[in-house]
Amino acid sequence: MSSTASKDDERVEEAEKLQTHRRGSGVSTVYETLRNEIIELKLPPGSPIDEQQLSDRFALSRTPIREALVRLAAEGLITTLTNRATIVSNIDFLGLPEFFDALTLMYRVTTRLAAANYADGDIAAILVQQKAFEAAVISRDVLGMISTNRDFHIAIAQAGRNRYYVELFTRLLDEGRRILRLYYSSFNDVLPRQYVGEHEEMIQAIINRDVTLADSLASAHADQIVGQIRSYITADSRQNATLAL
Amino acid sequence: MSSTASKDDERVEEAEKLQTHRRGSGVSTVYETLRNEIIELKLPPGSPIDEQQLSDRFALSRTPIREALVRLAAEGLITTLTNRATIVSNIDFLGLPEFFDALTLMYRVTTRLAAANYADGDIAAILVQQKAFEAAVISRDVLGMISTNRDFHIAIAQAGRNRYYVELFTRLLDEGRRILRLYYSSFNDVLPRQYVGEHEEMIQAIINRDVTLADSLASAHADQIVGQIRSYITADSRQNATLAL
DNA sequence: TGTATTTTTATTGTCGACAAGAAGTCGGCA
DNA sequence: TGCCGACTTCTTGTCGACAATAAAAATACA
Structure with missing residues (x-):
């Protein structure tokens, strides 16, 4: 789970700040944060996206996390393997x-x-x-x-x-x-x-x-x-x- | 709700058939069905989309219904008014x-x-x-x-x-x-x-x-x-x- | 009688828990 | 020793219930 110490610390801080949400705000925060991290390759292509983990990180239940992931999937930024993993989409060099x-x-x-x-x-x-x-x-x-x-x-x-x-x-x-x-x-x-x-x-x-x-x-x-x-x-x-x- | 008898009967049959789902199949069924009904104006612009109602119709919990709605929203086919209603998007004559x-x-x-x-x-x-x-x-x-x-x-x-x-x-x-x-x-x-x-x-x-x-x-x-x-x-x-x- | 305020109600947003599916693990067998 | 099958485990998909919010209804007041 915890791979690099410094980055995880950073993320924890982020999570702390977000402890309180206005009702529909959490999902767009998650969406935008992940979107940026994917585009900036902080989450490199192929990275596994773990719902539980994100749930902990953003102090939200899995339901709003899931909604953000569905939106990202609709944009093609993440790929969901049904019943298995969901990963950051690969860069399609063939295309x-x-x-x-x-x-x-x-x-x-x-x-x-x-x-x-x-x-x-x-x-x-x-x-x-x-x-x-x-x-x-x-x-x-x-x-x-x-x-x-x-x-x-x-x-x-x-x-x-x-x-x-x-x-x-x-x-x-x-x-x-x-x-x-x-x-x-x-x-x-x-x-x-x-x-x-x-x-x-x-x-x-x-x-x-x-x-x-x-x-x-x-x-x-x-x-x-x-x-x-x-x-x-x-x-x-x-x-x-x-x-x- | 019930505008034309024959078509509604059809829908009920559809719902009955779907009583048992393969695990991830329900949400795409809902998505595609609604998508078609929106495009074919069976659901005219401005129609309210009631999650509970869809939940009954497709014999699914609100969670997968919601996922289908999020996808439709990402495509712009429905519009969600936060904390209030979600409706079929209007046709944008100005655009x-x-x-x-x-x-x-x-x-x-x-x-x-x-x-x-x-x-x-x-x-x-x-x-x-x-x-x-x-x-x-x-x-x-x-x-x-x-x-x-x-x-x-x-x-x-x-x-x-x-x-x-x-x-x-x-x-x-x-x-x-x-x-x-x-x-x-x-x-x-x-x-x-x-x-x-x-x-x-x-x-x-x-x-x-x-x-x-x-x-x-x-x-x-x-x-x-x-x-x-x-x-x-x-x-x-x-x-x-x-x-x- | 009209307006402002409180209460009700209906619907969405969120949660924690459970079920199902697939990969990996372990043990059994040839 | 190598391969096949049951078992375990981990993650996702689904569920029913609860909380928050805003419209609508009901009430109080001028």
């Missing part, structure tokens, strides 16, 4: 081409729609996220870059005012976060700096309501990111490849 | 433009991908659905047309091999079924006959792997359907509009 295709399409569509539909306040919201991303890049906070980049693009999607796209895009970006987390140690800072510039161009195109430009910028941006992920996954780090034997 | 936009995009993308990616057996599966649609059109079974049309396009989407699109498209088509059900009495048979032809063209384009043609056919088809829904919604049936007063 990566589908993922890239959908991600690219959503980048384009949401950016297009933002340019076409944005209203008062939307640009401000986008700029807030862009500043946060910039800050993360400057301070070389790789994990921060990953999550603020996501927030930036979701802000754009929201300006586009289409809930179906926002929902799918959110899921895709969060799945992307999981993947990027796997490789974040390989991040260098040339690409992120480039992203800052690309983001700025996109914002400008949106402001100018230039749908066509927004589209092509988003498309190029998506290609960049997809290419980045691809290169991390297929990176050739065989130190001994050219060794004379 | 119709977003819906049409996403629907059209999914029509195009899935048909494109089908042309690009279909493999052995996919065409056969599509043809089966097309035959079913044709049969529904010939026998003027409007409700059948609505559901077989959905199945036809989902078969195409599946041939395209992108689970993200399949999932979103399924949701959109089912939401469309709810809307069309509202107006199905206004169906005439000129449009459905045209759809049969359009479907055949689409199939041919897919078989020929003509992505561009598949796209434009899908686009036109989507426009047709969107236009049809629009015309139903905004239909001017004021009998007394031109009455001399």
Whole structure:
């Protein structure tokens, strides 16, 4: 049960704080907490999810825990083996081409729609996220870059005012976060700096309501990111490849 | 509760049959049954969902009922007012433009991908659905047309091999079924006959792997359907509009 | 008679306990 | 010694009951 001391202590503290709940609040707390931990790979793919354990941790009965788990399962973040275990869903490397295709399409569509539909306040919201991303890049906070980049693009999607796209895009970006987390140690800072510039161009195109430009910028941006992920996954780090034997 | 006698009898029989369940089967039965009834407007938007009542109907405790409801809520098919009632979600007429936009995009993308990616057996599966649609059109079974049309396009989407699109498209088509059900009495048979032809063209384009043609056919088809829904919604049936007063 | 306040009631949210199913364990047998 | 089957155990799935909450009803008051 208790694998690493420090992390468990941390969690216990969390549990203590949550001893008292407002009636329906517990389940969303559990849901959001687990969701974050899954996306941030604190709970790596394949981790077993034990209801009893969570019940202890959050000081709740198994019923609300279960409800949170059902929601996570509906989102595909966890997988339940009936009558047996429930585990954090694996990252589907086989399905990566589908993922890239959908991600690219959503980048384009949401950016297009933002340019076409944005209203008062939307640009401000986008700029807030862009500043946060910039800050993360400057301070070389790789994990921060990953999550603020996501927030930036979701802000754009929201300006586009289409809930179906926002929902799918959110899921895709969060799945992307999981993947990027796997490789974040390989991040260098040339690409992120480039992203800052690309983001700025996109914002400008949106402001100018230039749908066509927004589209092509988003498309190029998506290609960049997809290419980045691809290169991390297929990176050739065989130190001994050219060794004379 | 008891609106039409025959259908309620049917339900009772259903319930009786389910007196014994394999361990995890009850919840998916409840989920699927309710899902269908919502989409087919047997449970109209705004209908209260009473957990106790469902518990009686399916001869299950409230716990598995609740799990099914959570899943339906995650899909947006029902809305839960915390601590109060849970009702069948209303059809969002305000969000119709977003819906049409996403629907059209999914029509195009899935048909494109089908042309690009279909493999052995996919065409056969599509043809089966097309035959079913044709049969529904010939026998003027409007409700059948609505559901077989959905199945036809989902078969195409599946041939395209992108689970993200399949999932979103399924949701959109089912939401469309709810809307069309509202107006199905206004169906005439000129449009459905045209759809049969359009479907055949689409199939041919897919078989020929003509992505561009598949796209434009899908686009036109989507426009047709969107236009049809629009015309139903905004239909001017004021009998007394031109009455001399 | 109309409004504010208390009481009732109906329904959801939560709980602890039990039942069923599957994996792992142990013992028996060839 | 290796394989098969019963047994144990652990986790999930289900149940019935209780608690909290908000609407509705009933009551008191101006």
